[in-house]
Amino acid sequence: MTDIRVPVDGADPSVERNLVDQLEGPYPGTVRRVVVPLATGGAAAVDWTSRHPVLTVVLRRDLVEETVRVTVTVDPGGADERVLPSVVFAPWSAAGASVPAYAPDSADEPLVAPFSVTVTAERAVDAAAATAVTGAALTALIELAVVEGNLGRLLYLVSHEKHRLRRAAREVHAYRTLAHARRDALDRIGADVGVARFVDELVHEPASGDVYARRLAPPAREPDGAYAHRLGLYRRFLLPTPGAVRRLLNGPGADTEPNAGLFADLPGGARFTLREDDDRFAVAIRLVAAGDPQHRTNFLAQLRRDRLVLPANTPPNNTTHAGRALPSGRLAEITALRASLRQSYAFDNAHALAPPLATALDRAGRVCRALGSTLVWQVTRAQDDAGGSRYELGLGVDVGWPTPAQATDLRNRVLDTGRTVTADRTAEALIAAARAAGVPTVASDGEVAWLWRVCGVQTTHRISTTRMYLSHLPTRGLAVTAPTAATVGADVAVEAQFHAPGDPGGNALLLAGLAAAATAWTGTGEPAWSPLTDAAARTRWAGVPTRPAGQPVDEVLAAAGLPAVRDPAPVVAALNRLPDELVETIELPAALASALIAGQPAAADRLARLVGLLRDRHLAAALPLVDSGNRVLLVCSVIGLPQAGVNLAERRATGFRWYTVGLGGGTADVKAVGARTTLRPTHAGLVAVVALSYVRTGLTDPYEFRVELPDGVALTLAQYERLMNTLTRVCPLGVEINTFGIRRDHVDLDADGDAEPLRPAVARTFRTFQQRRHRGVYDQL
Amino acid sequence: MDRTERERQAAQRRYLGWGLAFEPTMPGVDLARDIVFDDGPNGRALALVEGTGNVAQSLAVALTTLRGSNVFDATFGFDGLNALAEQIEPNLIREQVRIGIITLLDRDPRVRKIVDVNLDDGRLGAGRADDAAAAALRSSRTLQVQVQFETITDDRLSVRLGELPSV
Numbered sequence: 001m002t003d004i005r006v007p008v009d010g011a012d013p014s015v016e017r018n019l020v021d022q023l024e025g026p027y028p029g030t031v032r033r034v035v036v037p038l039a040t041g042g043a044a045a046v047d048w049t050s051r052h053p054v055l056t057v058v059l060r061r062d063l064v065e066e067t068v069r070v071t072v073t074v075d076p077g078g079a080d081e082r083v084l085p086s087v088v089f090a091p092w093s094a095a096g097a098s099v100p101a102y103a104p105d106s107a108d109e110p111l112v113a114p115f116s117v118t119v120t121a122e123r124a125v126d127a128a129a130a131t132a133v134t135g136a137a138l139t140a141l142i143e144l145a146v147v148e149g150n151l152g153r154l155l156y157l158v159s160h161e162k163h164r165l166r167r168a169a170r171e172v173h174a175y176r177t178l179a180h181a182r183r184d185a186l187d188r189i190g191a192d193v194g195v196a197r198f199v200d201e202l203v204h205e206p207a208s209g210d211v212y213a214r215r216l217a218p219p220a221r222e223p224d225g226a227y228a229h230r231l232g233l234y235r236r237f238l239l240p241t242p243g244a245v246r247r248l249l250n251g252p253g254a255d256t257e258p259n260a261g262l263f264a265d266l267p268g269g270a271r272f273t274l275r276e277d278d279d280r281f282a283v284a285i286r287l288v289a290a291g292d293p294q295h296r297t298n299f300l301a302q303l304r305r306d307r308l309v310l311p312a313n314t315p316p317n318n319t320t321h322a323g324r325a326l327p328s329g330r331l332a333e334i335t336a337l338r339a340s341l342r343q344s345y346a347f348d349n350a351h352a353l354a355p356p357l358a359t360a361l362d363r364a365g366r367v368c369r370a371l372g373s374t375l376v377w378q379v380t381r382a383q384d385d386a387g388g389s390r391y392e393l394g395l396g397v398d399v400g401w402p403t404p405a406q407a408t409d410l411r412n413r414v415l416d417t418g419r420t421v422t423a424d425r426t427a428e429a430l431i432a433a434a435r436a437a438g439v440p441t442v443a444s445d446g447e448v449a450w451l452w453r454v455c456g457v458q459t460t461h462r463i464s465t466t467r468m469y470l471s472h473l474p475t476r477g478l479a480v481t482a483p484t485a486a487t488v489g490a491d492v493a494v495e496a497q498f499h500a501p502g503d504p505g506g507n508a509l510l511l512a513g514l515a516a517a518a519t520a521w522t523g524t525g526e527p528a529w530s531p532l533t534d535a536a537a538r539t540r541w542a543g544v545p546t547r548p549a550g551q552p553v554d555e556v557l558a559a560a561g562l563p564a565v566r567d568p569a570p571v572v573a574a575l576n577r578l579p580d581e582l583v584e585t586i587e588l589p590a591a592l593a594s595a596l597i598a599g600q601p602a603a604a605d606r607l608a609r610l611v612g613l614l615r616d617r618h619l620a621a622a623l624p625l626v627d628s629g630n631r632v633l634l635v636c637s638v639i640g641l642p643q644a645g646v647n648l649a650e651r652r653a654t655g656f657r658w659y660t661v662g663l664g665g666g667t668a669d670v671k672a673v674g675a676r677t678t679l680r681p682t683h684a685g686l687v688a689v690v691a692l693s694y695v696r697t698g699l700t701d702p703y704e705f706r707v708e709l710p711d712g713v714a715l716t717l718a719q720y721e722r723l724m725n726t727l728t729r730v731c732p733l734g735v736e737i738n739t740f741g742i743r744r745d746h747v748d749l750d751a752d753g754d755a756e757p758l759r760p761a762v763a764r765t766f767r768t769f770q771q772r773r774h775r776g777v778y779d780q781l
Numbered sequence: 782m783d784r785t786e787r788e789r790q791a792a793q794r795r796y797l798g799w800g801l802a803f804e805p806t807m808p809g810v811d812l813a814r815d816i817v818f819d820d821g822p823n824g825r826a827l828a829l830v831e832g833t834g835n836v837a838q839s840l841a842v843a844l845t846t847l848r849g850s851n852v853f854d855a856t857f858g859f860d861g862l863n864a865l866a867e868q869i870e871p872n873l874i875r876e877q878v879r880i881g882i883i884t885l886l887d888r889d890p891r892v893r894k895i896v897d898v899n900l901d902d903g904r905l906g907a908g909r910a911d912d913a914a915a916a917a918l919r920s921s922r923t924l925q926v927q928v929q930f931e932t933i934t935d936d937r938l939s940v941r942l943g944e945l946p947s948v
Contacts, residue, residue, distance in 0.1 A: 025851070026814040149815050
């Protein structure tokens with residue numbers, strides 16, 4: 001805010017002009033106010049015989065924190081040249097304010113002959129040097145006016161104080177705003193919002209790595225500018241929507257423009273990025289009969305009879321659908337759906353689908369037909385009582401892969417903007433949506449997942465080289481293994497596994513991460529590591545020897561951010577309790593392992609780079625084991641590992657949560673977390689065991705957003721403190737703000753321009769701006 | 782000055798009041814009036830006017846102020862100025878001017894009695910011959926107004942309004 005106008009007099013704040021306008025009768029004729037044209041060079045002439053004149057200098061715009069000094073010279077260059085005392089407009093003077101500059105002596109002779117003047121002006125802000133105001137800026141800043149007559153002079157005199165009052169009012173008003181408040185006015189604003197002025201400063205202690213607040217030597221206090229900047233966080237109405245938070249952190253403008261918000265002082269005008277693209281949960285459901293297995297059999301029979309869609313046009317299927325107690329309109333819709341499905345899919349007579357899945361598959365079929373493709377998808381498996389969690393409820397089907405030629409044809413057809421639009425408006429809308437979302441190449445998307453996704457099929461999971469599993473539920477290869485029946489009161493083992501593509505296999509995220517890291521590792525010229533099978537890994541773990549303390553390898557491992565295991569027995573015992581699919585072991589290249597054991601610093605750098613690759617691929621933990629024979633094993637996982645914890649990421653990359661849903665009176669208890677859990681039926685009936693799983697692939701969790709900065713941007717301690725307080729201010733209830741990346745890569749502790757990882761113990765070492773206020777402590781703020 | 786005269790002046794000052802002197806700045810050219818300063822024993826000071834002079838000045842200011850132009854006293858001023866500018870019969874103009882003057886004088890508490898209001902625009906009147914002066918007045922379309930009134934101090938004043946208001 002640069003212009004604060006206090007509209008005391010309405011639109012035109014000129015005091016003497018208003019006074020003249022209010023005169024009536026015979027008085028206006030004697031009180032004349034004439035504006036004297038002022039040239040850009042500063043010359044002006046009162047070119048008429050004036051009567052009892054007074055020459056005034058008038059401001060043409062409001063002043064803020066600037067002082068304007070005007071000097072008038074009468075009869076410049078003439079015999080009677082006189083430089084008059086300067087006219088000064090103090091800060092916050094209002095537009096229309098005037099100061100008398102020249103009043104000729106007219107006591108004896110009321111009429112004054114024409115005269116000329118020149119004007120020079122200069123402006124200064126605070127204690128800075130004054131700068132001359134010339135040219136158009138001069139005429140935009142001031143004007144000259146002549147007020148004539150004794151009555152005019154008297155009125156001007158008695159009203160002159162009003163200019164000062166207006167200036168004081170504007171100054172008081174300005175001091176109530178954060179942009180212009182100073183000293184005690186700023187402290188009062190701070191007291192209003194519960195934010196005290198700092199009397200200390202943050203200091204980093206290099207020796208211990210600690211960050212602490214050191215009291216400033218009295219009377220030093222936080223400067224007004226810095227204090228006002230902090231108060232700015234709390235002096236506005238703020239609704240913590242994503243847009244408002246982005247605007248607060250970055251200011252207005254596009255992402256490519258420099259930061260103009262609270263953090264405009266970041267190096268290079270860097271802008272923050274707010275990420276809130278959530279990883280999706282995966283879900284799998286397994287039916288377990290509690291007590292009599294007939295509960296499950298009956299339920300599945302009822303499911304086929306009353307719920308599932310049976311696409312094949314056979315008398316038994318038609319009889320089943322016709323026998324459902326549904327309105328005729330709904331029955332007609334289902335009949336049409338079945339007929340439509342049969343145009344694009346080849347079903348067996350016994351195939352059945354959950355209605356949402358049937359609808360989603362039908363959308364994809366209609367899209368193919370609208371594109372002009374004659375492709376018919378061969379369905380090889382649908383609802384299957386014995387098919388496990390993927391198939392028993394009809395929530396998924398297996399279909400054959402399209403041939404590369406078929407996938408290419410589909411892609412070309414959808415990208416063809418000149419194709420003839422069909423009458424199927426749903427299919428046309430889906431085609432447009434697919435085109436807008438992007439259609440990947442066949443080499444990178446052989447399953448044509450782009451087609452299934454846009455039609456509502458959320459899972460496209462390869463289960464072999466010829467078949468893929470489709471489901472409208474997000475399952476991502478998740479499968480639950482459990483017996484079909486269990487005795488009431490007895491524990492049964494239940495297991496969830498995240499199968500990699502082409503299952504059965506290990507954990508999808510772990511295998512994919514290791515494969516990508518291996519590619520990146522060898523791509524830099526490093527020798528490849530050796531993966532171990534699960535059985536081989538457990539054998540090797542058991543042979544890891546106990547090491548004495550103080551070996552060089554310990555320092556090298558610590559430099560790479562990894563723990564050093566000297567007594568392997570308890571660690572290996574804990575490792576053996578972990579599910580095979582969640583842990584993978586690799587053996588480092590021999591040369592690298594030898595260098596590590598020898599304690600070579602260069603080897604530490606290579607190991608740190610390897611750890612970085614694993615971290616970038618979203619693995620959660622890595623645990624080194626120094627084996628005999630100069631060999632080093634690296635145990636990698638997507639969950640926490642013994643002694644290592646979650647040392648690559650902020651938290652585990654995958655997890656499972658279990659629920660049970662009772663059907664037909666059945667109930668059961670289940671341990672809520674873990675890939676392997678125990679189910680104990682408590683009442684006879686049927687129990688649906690639900691596994692909810694997540695995989696962190698770099699996206700955010702639900703009810704979380706992440707704050708990020710571009711690579712190489714380092715925050716000072718003060719900026720980090722301001723950021724954390726800002727995020728505290730904008731954090732909605734129940735939402736987590738993830739600053740892990742900021743704390744790890746973007747805080748410069750020792751002011752050398754490079755960021756250092758902020759240890760967890762130090763991460764919270766910032767001063768909280770806003771203090772909770774209690775009764776009686778107002779004056780202490 | 783005898784005692785009677787001093788008492789009369791004191792009464793005039795007391796009852797007719799005093800005020801700042803507003804003198805015409807350009808007599809005969811413009812209506813404008815301005816305050817004036819006098820040299821006094823303590824330096825220059827605002828000139829004052831009192832007694833009948835104050836009444837005369839007040840009436841002169843009122844007669845040259847358009848009624849309603851003072852936003853703080855909308856009933857102050859002379860309404861005859863409006864009548865002079867209106868397109869109505871001359872006889873009606875004369876009567877409106879007469880009423881305006883009487884209303885203005887009635888408003889001033891220092892005026893006790895209006896003795897006479899005489900309007901002359903050069904037309905024939907009762908007991909008057911049509912001489913050259915009347916013809917000139919008639920041709921100049923000037924309305925001469927002469928007012929006689931008594932103040933509450935028993936002074937009889939005669940105000941004559943010519944082409945420009947003056948007393």
